[in-house]
Amino acid sequence: MVCGRIGDGIRSTRGLGAWLGFVAALVALTAAEALAAGHRTANFIIEAPTEALARRIGDAAEQYRHTLAVEWTGSPLPRWSRPCPITAQVAPNLGAGGATSFVFDRGEVFNWTMTIQGSEERILDSVLPHEITHTIFASHFRQPLPRWADEGACTTVEHPVERARQHKLLIEFLTTGRGIAFPEMFAMKEYPADVLPLYSQGYSLARYLIERGGRHKYVAFVSDGLASDDWSSALAAHYGVKGVAQMQHVWLDWVKQGCPAPPASLAAAVPPPAASWSAVARGQSPDSAPAPNPVPAAAPVATSAARTSVYAQARRAADGGTRKSGTGVD
Numbered sequence: 001m002v003c004g005r006i007g008d009g010i011r012s013t014r015g016l017g018a019w020l021g022f023v024a025a026l027v028a029l030t031a032a033e034a035l036a037a038g039h040r041t042a043n044f045i046i047e048a049p050t051e052a053l054a055r056r057i058g059d060a061a062e063q064y065r066h067t068l069a070v071e072w073t074g075s076p077l078p079r080w081s082r083p084c085p086i087t088a089q090v091a092p093n094l095g096a097g098g099a100t101s102f103v104f105d106r107g108e109v110f111n112w113t114m115t116i117q118g119s120e121e122r123i124l125d126s127v128l129p130h131e132i133t134h135t136i137f138a139s140h141f142r143q144p145l146p147r148w149a150d151e152g153a154c155t156t157v158e159h160p161v162e163r164a165r166q167h168k169l170l171i172e173f174l175t176t177g178r179g180i181a182f183p184e185m186f187a188m189k190e191y192p193a194d195v196l197p198l199y200s201q202g203y204s205l206a207r208y209l210i211e212r213g214g215r216h217k218y219v220a221f222v223s224d225g226l227a228s229d230d231w232s233s234a235l236a237a238h239y240g241v242k243g244v245a246q247m248q249h250v251w252l253d254w255v256k257q258g259c260p261a262p263p264a265s266l267a268a269a270v271p272p273p274a275a276s277w278s279a280v281a282r283g284q285s286p287d288s289a290p291a292p293n294p295v296p297a298a299a300p301v302a303t304s305a306a307r308t309s310v311y312a313q314a315r316r317a318a319d320g321g322t323r324k325s326g327t328g329v330d
């Protein structure tokens with residue numbers, strides 16, 4: 001359709017002015033096309049630079065939605081009453097990032113919107129599974145999770161390169177006074193001013209817990225903690241750790257030891273991720289540098305029940321965040 005209209009313009013134009021007019025029209029049409037390419041699946045409406053990309057992102061989103069829901073909760077999600085719009089900016093050197101927002105009201109969740117950006121590879125192997133996990137948790141719990149438990153778990157489904165980056169950042173934060181004390185972290189319902197340590201510490205703790213009990217147990221633990229608002233009892237019941245402060249001690253010891261794999265008996269009880277999960281993900285990428293152009297933090301949504309979960313916030317200067325007394329390794 002677009003080419004046909006341009007073709008008509010070529011035949012009817014004469015002279016430089018007309019030619020420049022044609023070029024301007026071409027640029028405008030190309031830009032319009034870049035924004036307009038879309039694809040629809042059962043649960044998503046994807047807008048991407050090309051239809052082929054929109055299709056690949058939609059197919060991957062559906063596959064992650066199915067596979068990760070089974071991984072986390074044991075069963076697939078029912079079809080949403082309304083699809084989740086995904087707006088994807090895709091370019092080879094675009095920093096990876098994403099944000100998903102939704103609204104909780106009386107035990108229901110709706111008004112999904114998801115924006116994602118990055119290289120195609122990183123979108124498919126990290127940003128998308130991360131954001132889809134947010135939607136699975138929102139659909140399952142029907143209420144906000146503590147941020148560390150939400151972001152931490154979502155980061156565990158990213159590509160190994162991204163997870164390694166979080167671990168590297170964690171060590172940096174813990175050795176520069178930016179660790180967050182667990183009693184404070186467990187009580188956080190919103191993002192702190194110094195947000196990056198929440199991501200890396202949340203990821204590390206979620207990884208520790210999941211390596212010891214699997215994803216289903218993690219979800220059961222979060223369910224109990226949400227229901228009772230007594231995270232110490234939930235930790236004791238599911239992981240045999242006597243309280244939040246003790247958890248910090250145990251976890252910090254584990255980090256100091258280099259995050260060793262759990263004893264074989266515990267590891268054997270944790271099933272590996274589903275094969276189809278890694279089938280979606282792309283191969284290794286040498287791109288381990290911090291995202292040069294991450295998405296800015298999403299604007300707060302008016303209603304207090306609204307929830308936005310951000311994959312990668314605007315990176316703050318390494319020394320620019322709020323210093324907190326909290327956890328740390330020396």
Ligand SMILES: [Zn+2]
Pocket residue numbers: 130131134150151154309310311
């Ligand atoms: Zn997130």
